[in-house]
Amino acid sequence: MPETAPGTSARDRILGRLRMGRAVVAGPAPAHAAAAGPAAERAGAGAAPAAEAFFAAKTWPPAERLARLRRCMEAVKAEFVEATAATWPEVVRDFLRAAGARSLMAGAGSPLAAPLAAACAGGDGPSLVLYDRPVEEIKASLFSSVDAGITCCLGGIAETGGLVLCPSPEEPRLLSLVPPIHLVLLDPARLWDTLWQAVRELAWARSIPRNALVISGPSKTADIEQTLAYGVHGPKRLVVVLVPGGPTPGPAR
C-alpha cells in the first residue's frame, strides 16, 4: 500500500507547522485570548464536569423513556409493533405477510434465526434466508430479491429516538441497510436517556466495535425543495418490534 510511513515529508511538515503554531500561543497572549489562558485551554479545564452536568440533567423516568423514543421515531416515520418473547416470531411473520414481503433475511448464528425459521416454515408467510456467507457471494440477491432484514439492537436512546446497533459476524452490517424493510427487536427495558450515556455505559472508549451505529428511522432526504422523501437509498421502512425481555445481540446459544 502507498501508505505514508512515519518520518516522511507531508506528515512531518504538517505536524511541524502545528507544533510551531502552538508555540505562538505560549508567547504573549493576544488581547482577545480567553481569560482562562492557554494552559487551561489545553487541559480543557472544567469541560468534563460541564458535559457531565449537562447530560446528567437530561433524564426521564423509565416509564417515559419508551414513550419519548417512540414519539421521536414515529415523527420520522419509524413504525412500532408490540410482541412478547413468545410471540415475536409470529408477529414478525404476520407483519411481513401483510406488507407483501416474500423473503426475510436474518444473520446465520443470530439468536433470531432459529425462532424465525420455525415461524416461517411452511405457510404463506415470507421465506427465511440466512446471511451465511461473505457478501461477495450473495450481493446480487441481497440487492434484488431480499425484501426485509431483521436484527437485534443493544438498546434505544430516549432523548432523540434511535436504536444502537452493533453489527457482528452473526448480524452483518448490510442487514440493516440494503433490504427495503428493516425490522429491529428492541427490549423496552434497555433504554438510555442520551447518546452520551449510552457511549459511557457501553465503555466504547476502552474497546470499540469495528462498526457501531445509531438508526433513528427509515432512510430519508430533503434535497429536493426541502421536501421530505423517505426511502432514498437505504430501507424505506424501519419497523421496531418491542419485545420485553427479548433476545439480545451475540451468537445464538
Next chain:
Amino acid sequence: MTASQPDFHASSVAALADPQIRANFRRAMDGLMAKRAALFADPAEWRALRALGTAVRTRTLANLPELLERLEERCRGNGIAVHWAETTAEANAAVLAILRAHGATRVVKGKSMVSEEMHLNDFLESHGVESLESDLGEYIVQLDHEMPSHIIMPAIHKDGRQIARLFGEKIRGAKRTEDVDELTGIARGVLRQKFEEADAGVSGVNCAVAETGTLVLIENEGNGRMSTHVPPLHIALMGIEKVVERLEDVPPLLALLCRSATGQTITTYTNLISGPRGPGEKDGPREVHLVILDNGRSRIYLDPELRATLRCIRCGACMNHCPVYTRIGGHAYEAVYPGPIGKILTPQVEGVKARHELMHASSLCGACVEVCPVEIPITELLIRLRREASHLEAGSPVLEAGQARNPWEDRAWALWRRLHASVPAYRMLSRLVTRLGRLPAPRLGPLGAWTGARTAPRPASRSLHELARDRGVPDA
C-alpha cells in the same frame, strides 16, 4: 472548477437579478432558520450546549499535533491505513494510488467537503475512474455539471421543476415527473445499482476520535453507509482539524451539528467506523484508508486568533442566516465554502489578494456569529483580514498579506489627512463643500459605484465653524 479568475462582483450582480435564485434561496433559508430556531427554543440550553461544543473544539485545537498522532496510531492499530497530504494535489494522488493498487475504476461517493476542495471527481474522471456522487443533492449537482451551492443542501438552488427537467434529459428511461417522491425513486433506482457494482467508496468524516481511532459519519439518506460498507474498499477524507480527543466529545458536537444544520435532533444514521471487515465478518470493506488533508489549515493554525476558523464543524448555519448569502445564493462566491465561513476561510486558503472581494461582501451584521455553534468570531476575523489584506503587518501569517493594497485608496486617504491637518486647507475645503455641495454628486468611478446604491450625503449650506462664529464663539 472555475477556469477563469473569480469575479465576485459580476457574479453577485447577476445572481441578484435572477428571480429564480432569489426565490429558491429565500424559501430554503426561511425553512432552515425556522427549524433550527424551534430546536434551540430554550436559550439556557443553547448557551450550555454551545459552550460544551466550543470547549471541545478549542481543546482539540490546543492539542492538535498530539491528537493527530494519537489518531494515526489508533487507526493503524484498528487496521485503518493513514495517509497525509499537504496539498489537494497530494491528496488526489494518494486516492488515485490506492484505487490503482486495487484496480478500482468505479467509485461511489458520500458527501465530503474535503473532496470538493480537492475537485476529486474531475481529477478521477481525468484518470479514467468513474466517480459518482450518491448524496441526492450532490448527485443532482453532478448531473448538471455544477458545484454545490450550499455545504449541507448542495442542490438548494434548484426547484422541483428544474430537477424534473434535468432527470428527464440526463437519466435514460426516466419518467417525466415533478413529484418529489417519484424523483427520489428514480435516483434510488440508478444509485442502488451503482452501489452494488462499485469497486470503492469515498466518504468524508464528520469527526475522528483520537482515543479510539474511530471515524464518525452522520447522514439521513443511507448513501454514506452504502458508500462506506458495500464496496470492498473505503477511502475516508478529512481535514486535519476534524479530530476530537475522546468519544465523549462526540455527542455534544453531533447535537449541535444536527440541530444547527437541518433542525433535527439526530440524523437517520450515526455511523461509527473503527476498522475494516474483521475476522469472521461477512461484509464491510476489506480495507479502510484515511487521508488527512492540510490544504492551508496548518498555516491558519499559526495565528492564535485566526485559528478559531478551524473550530468550524461545517453545519452551514452561518450561511442559512446570512442576508448576503440568502440573496445571492452559493454559486456567486465561486468557492467551495460559500457564505460567512467561506468569507474568512477562502481568502486564508487561496490568498487575500486573490479573494479580497469575498471579505467585503458582508455588512458585519453578526447574524452568523450569533448562530455559530462553536462561537467563531466571524465578523472580527473579517475585519482583521480586511486590514491585513491592505496593510502588511510584521509577522502576519495571512497569505498575500498587504497585497490587496489599492494605491488610489492610499492616495485618497493621504489627501484626506493633508486637508484635515492644515487650517487653511481645511477652511478652503469646508467652504467648497458647503457652497458646491448642493450640486448633484458626480456619478464617476468609485463615487458612482458608491452612490449608485446609497444616498449621497448632503452637506449643510453653512459649516459648523461658520455657525459658531455667527453665535459669537471666538476662533481658537
